[in-house]
Amino acid sequence: MPVTESDHPSDDGGAPGAGAGPGALPADRLIAFYTDHRRDLPWREPGTTPWGVLVSEVMLQQTQVARVVPAYRQWIERWPTPPDLAAEPSGEAVRAWGRLGYPRRALRLHAAATAITDRHHGRVPDTVDELLTLPGVGEYTARAVAAFGYRRRAPVVDTNVLRVLSRATRGVDTRASATATDRRDLDRWLPQDPDTAATFSIAVMELGALLCTTGEPGCSQCPISDDCAWRAAGYPAAAAVRRQGAWAGSDRQVRGRIMAALRDAPAAVAEGELAAVWPDVQQWRRCLDSLLADGLAVRVDVGWIGLPG
């Protein structure tokens, strides 16, 4: 594990000093860290709507912040409200998604905009339960929108928060995905005041993104290192994760090429031309069929494939 000596001095049990205690997640210091070191991101600007928060959260699902920023700006400028997006064909959402990856997210975001328009009068719902009914909105995103969009008190646990929670309060590292237990554990540290709770959540997330990272954590700059159970335990390594399959030659690669061809074309593409993206006809056929089944592509006519209308 890439832990530097300078960041992790093997001190001999120095006094905890003014720490809140081993395994604590002290809100005051986390919020102070956020105040001092927060990144200026477009979805954090004053005036960001709950719809803006929802769009940013969906884009950020498994996609890095730096790649999301320009896409988010263009998306919000073009579709400032859910009805604006719902009024357009879903294929336009898929095209605007560009190369963010996992284009089903674009389809689901469009479906969410439609549901918000039809069932919620065009206003993004403000309760976790209602948000959970929206396509593409899971346990994390629902709470993120409630907390960051509406300043509700909800335990927001993404991969960053889970890493901080696990390390600081349990003394172990993890690469698992968050569970209901994790949300309950975080809730213990969540300030009661809703607005402060929302700031606390984004502060923990920011700490995980900037300092308490998977790679080389910046423990020497961490505001809660004195309370960190993981540090006290000597930075034990996380359990190994199951390797993902090879990318080259995968269905995902083939699907990606087909979608890129459809996005780059102004209108429908002849199947014969589309087949040129991959030499293995069997695999190409299987992937095209899966894209049609997913609704990411449609057969607009015999032998012609396009983005959904």
Place this chain on the structure above:
DNA sequence: AACCCGTGGGT
């Protein structure tokens, strides 16, 4: 519950 789903940056 394990597996699938895109793309690209970091090392």
Place this chain on the structure above:
DNA sequence: TACCCAAGGGT
């Protein structure tokens, strides 16, 4: 280089 993995969700 090859591999990890990044503000997850759906099945």
